[in-house]
Amino acid sequence: MIDGICLNPEHSLVEITFLGTSSGVPTRSRNVSSIALRLPQRAEVWLFDCGEGTQHQFLRSDLKTSQIRRIFITHMHGDHIYGLMGLIASIGLAGTGHTLDIYGPPALADYIKTSARCSQLDIARRVNIHRVQAGLVYEDAEFTVTAQKLEHRVTAHGYRVTEKDKSGRFNVEQAQALGIPPGPIYKELKQGKTITLDDGRIINGQTLCSDPEKGRSVVYCTDTVFCQGAVELAQGADVLIHEATFAHQDAQFAFERLHSTSTMAAQVALLAGVQELIMTHFSPRYTPANEVTLKDLLAEARAIFPNTKLAHDFFCYELPRHREVASQN
Structure with missing residues (x-):
């Protein structure tokens, strides 16, 4: 990986591409929330949130909408869902033939079905909608996805994707x-x-057999103020992606609007014992021309949790390779 650009993706088992890193509204350099988890060996993409313009971000990346199999929505605010129906329609017009599974709050089903009915979009045979509650959301032979309730103005969940441990090599x-x-x-x-x-x-x-390989895990928490639910969800994760809408000096805004500051995100990372923190969902107020910039937010977070990065649109992160599980022999 060079300057956030993924190289040789076929060599990576799991990679994350940030398609939108702004909060509330898009800016010239940042779109609203969406993150793609790419599983190259399965030729699948799992999408987390789908703000307005997400499918345009796909066109500007090396991702393919035809590979989207699952979409996980954190909550029903517009900057996280307004791109969903357009993306569903485009996938349908492309005629991929596969079923799209979408996970989210209770109101998500009504939103999708009403939008489809009003726009005469036939999704009956192509979309499965799953209601998310805290606990196990999805599981297959390789991965589990779990959810935890966060603290926001509407019902919001964070997600944890965990790769199952793999057997060691047979000699x-x-x-x-x-x-x-x-x-x-x-x-x-x-x-x-x-x-x-x-x-x-x-x-x-x-x-x-050689020692088993430890499965990796990535956690996505937005939108939320600092809460115990995020700490519990992120325990021991390889990567925590956490919103950092405000700088520490604007903590009052964060408490009023139930969003996080840079220091809150860092505290979650520290308490959860994660390997790395990537902050996203930044308020447009922290532009380079302003007194406080995103570099200041990064410095604030690193004072608490040094292994912190700032996400930007199209930043691509390859999850670290497996760590060995201690031998049981």
Whole structure:
């Protein structure tokens, strides 16, 4: 990765692209909220929030709307959902043929269905809408997505995407040296099971596998004031993406509007013990021409949590590679 540009994405298992990093309204350099989680090995994109203009941001990136499989909406404010119906329509016109799963607050279903009816958009066979509550939202063989309620003016949830731990590499050469015949028995040994051979030998599959690889996790929290829910959701995460709408000196605005300051985001990262913090959702007031700029917000956060970055539109972040799980042998 060079200056936020993803290189050789096929070599990365999980990468994040920021499509909108402004709060409330777009600016000349920042669109409103949307983040894409790209899973290159599955040729899938999972989208988190979909502010107005998100599909235009796709056109300016190397992402493909045809690969969007899931959309997770944090809450029903316009700067997080006004791009949704246009994107749904475009995906439908493209004729991708796959079903789109959309997750969000209870009001999301009414919003989508009413908008579709008024614009005569047929989504019945192409869109599945899921109501989000705290807890498990989605799970497959490789990932889980969980949600936690945040503290905002309307119902809002943060999301955590966790990659499941992966089995260690099976040492075929060692198995062959032990005279273990290839076949279905190898599958059991790869799973770490203990098996008994025909000659009576007992083989522990764990001794033939390298240490498991720890799954990675990314957490997305916006919009919210500092709250315990965000800390709980982000516990031990590799990356925390957290809103930082205001500078510390504007904390009163943050409390009144139930948004976070840079220092609140950093405190969540510190208390949760995350590896890295990426701040986003910045108020347009902190432009380079103003007395307080985003560089000041970054300095404030780093005073509390040094491993902090500022997101910008089209900033691309590749999640760190797996960390090994301590051996159980």
